[in-house]
Amino acid sequence: MLNKRIKEIILQNPSNEEIVVYGWVRTKRESKNFSFLEINDGSTIKNLQAVLENNIPNYESIMQKTTTGASVELKGVLVCSQGKNQSVELKVSSIKIIGEADPDQFPLQKKRHSFEYLREIAHLRPRTNTFGAVARLSNALSFAIHSFFQEKGFIYFHNPIITASDCEGAGEMFQVTTLPLENIPTNEGKIDYTKDFFGKKASLTVSGQLEGETYACALGNIYTFGPTFRAEHSNTTRHLAEFWMVEPEIAFCDLQGNMDIAEEFLKYIFKYILEKCPDDMDFFNTRIDNTVIANLQNIIKEDFARITYTDAVNELLKAKVDFEYPVQWGINLQAEHEKYITEIVYKKPVIVTDYPKDIKAFYMKLNDDNKTVRAMDVLVPRLGEIIGGSQREENYTKLVKRIEELKLEPKDYWWYLELRKFGTVPHSGFGLGFERVIQFVSGMQNIRDVIAYPRTFRSIDF
RNA sequence: UCCUUUGUAGCUCAGUCGGUAGAGCGGGUGGCUGUUAACCACUAGGUCGGGGGUUCGAGUCCCUCCGGAGGAGCCA
Numbered sequence: 001m002l003n004k005r006i007k008e009i010i011l012q013n014p015s016n017e018e019i020v021v022y023g024w025v026r027t028k029r030e031s032k033n034f035s036f037l038e039i040n041d042g043s044t045i046k047n048l049q050a051v052l053e054n055n056i057p058n059y060e061s062i063m064q065k066t067t068t069g070a071s072v073e074l075k076g077v078l079v080c081s082q083g084k085n086q087s088v089e090l091k092v093s094s095i096k097i098i099g100e101a102d103p104d105q106f107p108l109q110k111k112r113h114s115f116e117y118l119r120e121i122a123h124l125r126p127r128t129n130t131f132g133a134v135a136r137l138s139n140a141l142s143f144a145i146h147s148f149f150q151e152k153g154f155i156y157f158h159n160p161i162i163t164a165s166d167c168e169g170a171g172e173m174f175q176v177t178t179l180p181l182e183n184i185p186t187n188e189g190k191i192d193y194t195k196d197f198f199g200k201k202a203s204l205t206v207s208g209q210l211e212g213e214t215y216a217c218a219l220g221n222i223y224t225f226g227p228t229f230r231a232e233h234s235n236t237t238r239h240l241a242e243f244w245m246v247e248p249e250i251a252f253c254d255l256q257g258n259m260d261i262a263e264e265f266l267k268y269i270f271k272y273i274l275e276k277c278p279d280d281m282d283f284f285n286t287r288i289d290n291t292v293i294a295n296l297q298n299i300i301k302e303d304f305a306r307i308t309y310t311d312a313v314n315e316l317l318k319a320k321v322d323f324e325y326p327v328q329w330g331i332n333l334q335a336e337h338e339k340y341i342t343e344i345v346y347k348k349p350v351i352v353t354d355y356p357k358d359i360k361a362f363y364m365k366l367n368d369d370n371k372t373v374r375a376m377d378v379l380v381p382r383l384g385e386i387i388g389g390s391q392r393e394e395n396y397t398k399l400v401k402r403i404e405e406l407k408l409e410p411k412d413y414w415w416y417l418e419l420r421k422f423g424t425v426p427h428s429g430f431g432l433g434f435e436r437v438i439q440f441v442s443g444m445q446n447i448r449d450v451i452a453y454p455r456t457f458r459s460i461d462f
Numbered sequence: 463u464c465c466u467u468u469g470u471a472g473c474u475c476a477g478u479c480g481g482u483a484g485a486g487c488g489g490g491u492g493g494c495u496g497u498u499a500a501c502c503a504c505u506a507g508g509u510c511g512g513g514g515g516u517u518c519g520a521g522u523c524c525c526u527c528c529g530g531a532g533g534a535g536c537c538a
Contacts, residue, residue: 171538
């Protein structure tokens with residue numbers, strides 16, 4: 001049977017029944033005849049206050065070893081607390097040190113550390129308030145994502161992690177090979193991939209979308225939720241080389257339906273977090289960013305703004321702001337432009353649609369104007385793009401034409417094209433960066449602090 | 463990949479005009495009958511990121527390498 005956790009214990013009423021508590025010491029406050037310990041076991045951000053009087057067995061010697069970071073077993077009874085920061089506390093009858101933490105060496109102190117420093121001790125940072133809260137938030141958010149799609153009858157689909165399609169166009173790929181790098185087999189001066197593990201060049205996936213479409217065009221509505229890899233030399237607070245992405249794909253659905261799902265989805269998971277993680281959200285709101293809760297509440301209440309790319313450009317042209325990148329129809333919207341639209345003009349999430357075809361991927365459905373495609377980006381204040389999606393081109397001839405225009409090889413996409421040859425349907429989908437959502441919900445500034453072990457350009461220490 | 467910035471005690475930082483180092487927190491010791499960022503006193507702790515140069519003298523100026531951070535691009 002599992003031990004009772006602090007999350008439940010602190011909600012109990014005082015009682016004479018002896019309980020056992022396991023956890024790690026966060027802080028110790030000693031007086032002459034007694035001490036206070038704060039114990040955390042990861043089940044909640046809250047600590048259990050334990051009171052130890054000097055008449056318990058081996059008080060002196062054991063208190064010496066009871067230092068920040070040590071793991072302990074406490075036995076005692078729950079009593080009303082005389083202090084005002086907690087309603088109950090544990091009156092300890094015996095304490096056992098399970099594992100010591102030498103205070104001269106233990107890197108976590110009972111004080112605030114910088115996030116940069118904590119990244120250097122990523123194996124210990126989940127023992128801090130912030131990273132414990134991030135971990136619990138991440139857990140709840142994962143569950144919320146599944147529960148949203150499951151309630152709507154979507155099928156959870158595992159897309160392959162290793163892929164042979166080298167032309168997905170979403171970014172630089174990590175190559176996967178078992179070829180001996182110090183002696184690569186060649187054939188007429190070129191690398192001989194027939195000798196490689198799969199017999200051809202292979203990489204880690206940059207998106208499960210193309211495979212997702214094949215299952216959507218069989219099962220109706222599907223979603224993927226798994227790791228994704230980009231070998232970009234990105235060096236920002238919003239990029240990782242390994243991250244998790246949610247990609248729903250919906251058959252018999254146009255861009256309108258796609259936007260509706262995206263908006264409903266975001267509101268659902270935000271609402272879920274506010275309901276299920278009140279203590280952790282309260283911590284983020286107090287210690288990290290005092291606007292996060294109010295922002296989420298507003299987003300849940302209000303409709304997202306929806307504008308076309310063309311309207312967005314006109315809005316930017318009217319703006320009395322000096323943008324570093326001049327605005328002109330046809331350009332990619334820059335971070336500063338997206339921020340202006342979502343933070344200054346609308347002050348809430350904005351869905352921008354119908355981008356010029358030249359700045360978007362080949363698979364997006366062409367509009368009748370022949371200039372724009374049925375793409376959508378969901379922009380949120382502070383973060384910018386949180387979702388990117390589109391209605392897919394379901395017309396075989398048009399899709400082949402787009403592939404050729406972009407100087408790609410239709411034969412590389414033979415199976416993707418066959419979806420359009422056999423029982424084609426209009427379908428749509430989008431991609432959501434999981435860690436970016438955690439950033440948005442928690443107010444954490446750097447994406448490296450919302451994933452357990454961040455992998456970024458030139459950095460993989462754990 | 464580009465631009466900017468930064469590297470000083472275990473941690474967070476200060477260090478003026480070039481004259482070889484300081485605070486707070488943390489640690490240790492002692493004190494305190496209810497603390498909760500506990501408090502009070504004392505105390506230990508530094509090859510100033512590495513290498514080279516200028517100078518009588520470099521934490522400080524110059525060159526170079528390495529690490530961290532922020533911004534841009536790419537995107538989720």
